[in-house]
Amino acid sequence: MVGDVERRAARGGPLRSNSRPLTAALSRSALRALALLPLGVLRALGRLGGRVLERFDTRERQATRTNLELCWPERDAAARRALERASLLETGQTIAEFPALWCWPPRRVLALAREVRGEEQFLAARAQGGVLLLTPHLGAWEFTGLYVGSRVPLTALYKPPPIAEMEPFYMVARQRTGARLVPAGASGVRALHRALREGEVAGVLPDQDPGRGAGLFVPFFGPVANTTTLVVKLLEKTGVPLFLCWSERVAGGFRVHFCEASEPELRCGDVARAAAAMNRELERLVRAAPEQYLWSYKRFRHRPSGEHNLYRRGADCEEG
Numbered sequence: 001m002v003g004d005v006e007r008r009a010a011r012g013g014p015l016r017s018n019s020r021p022l023t024a025a026l027s028r029s030a031l032r033a034l035a036l037l038p039l040g041v042l043r044a045l046g047r048l049g050g051r052v053l054e055r056f057d058t059r060e061r062q063a064t065r066t067n068l069e070l071c072w073p074e075r076d077a078a079a080r081r082a083l084e085r086a087s088l089l090e091t092g093q094t095i096a097e098f099p100a101l102w103c104w105p106p107r108r109v110l111a112l113a114r115e116v117r118g119e120e121q122f123l124a125a126r127a128q129g130g131v132l133l134l135t136p137h138l139g140a141w142e143f144t145g146l147y148v149g150s151r152v153p154l155t156a157l158y159k160p161p162p163i164a165e166m167e168p169f170y171m172v173a174r175q176r177t178g179a180r181l182v183p184a185g186a187s188g189v190r191a192l193h194r195a196l197r198e199g200e201v202a203g204v205l206p207d208q209d210p211g212r213g214a215g216l217f218v219p220f221f222g223p224v225a226n227t228t229t230l231v232v233k234l235l236e237k238t239g240v241p242l243f244l245c246w247s248e249r250v251a252g253g254f255r256v257h258f259c260e261a262s263e264p265e266l267r268c269g270d271v272a273r274a275a276a277a278m279n280r281e282l283e284r285l286v287r288a289a290p291e292q293y294l295w296s297y298k299r300f301r302h303r304p305s306g307e308h309n310l311y312r313r314g315a316d317c318e319e320g
Helices: 004-010 021-034 039-055 059-071 077-103 106-110 119-127 141-151 164-175 186-197 230-238 271-288
Strands: 113-117 131-134 154-158 180-183 201-204 216-219 224-227 242-250 253-260
Touching (some): 039 059, 039 077, 059 077, 077 164, 106 141, 113 141, 113 242, 119 253, 141 154, 141 164, 141 201, 141 242, 154 164, 164 180, 180 186, 186 230, 224 271, 230 271
Parallel strands (some): 131 242, 154 180, 154 201
8 A cells, every 4th residue: 555656656657547446446445444443443453564564574674674774874783673663563553544544524634633843833934925845754644734735725746546446535535624636747846836826835745756767866864865856946946935744643643743944955056965955854854753754665766877776685787
């Protein structure tokens, strides 16, 4: 479930949805049935699933272990192993929360915001005009989109799901608190520009590999990662403030964090330096709760020319 679109994007080429009406019908039924359970039960099921991911040699465990070795070399093996276990438990909970976040009535979902920090500064900036908002794969990013969409006019990019018949379900689920989703591509980018010009909020997922041949290789926790340049270009063309937002998983719900970006090089005029500055902003957020970051995503899959695929031990060249 989690990361399917991201994995397909990271392989390069256009994203296509396949027609699987029976699979879609069964998936929708399963999500609605699981949504009958309380959040605490869903999270318990998620932790159980996380233990399965951690106990067996799953792709999620392999990717998590590789990412932690790359990004936290200063930690010893025991500390990285503890973080790996904690991360996979959080990944399981992230997946298990989807039925509630997608199917519960909006009022019930929004009541899961147990605390909100930094929103006053964010709303004050938005009162002056458009705001660009980054929502990384940290904590419950689905809840982040729903919460922000309920507070301000929000336009965000989306990519089609692997199963075509699931698209209407996802669109309704993610837009039902007020957000507007636009397809990734030229028309979607124009919609983000328009939203910012009209004093609204444009949301971007900043830590997703933009695909082979797109983006720039700049550091992320040390090693270089293929990084989107969309954020930098939007800032350059609009001059709007940049905020970051994430939803921390806490007892009974979520703690929502808003913080304004502070890296001076975000607006330096050099795309590569500005993209690296954006990644440093993301690093600061992740360091606040590293176990809640999606380390199972193959963030370093695409490599500069001549480097091997870091997720295939012993490979001499990048996977095609």
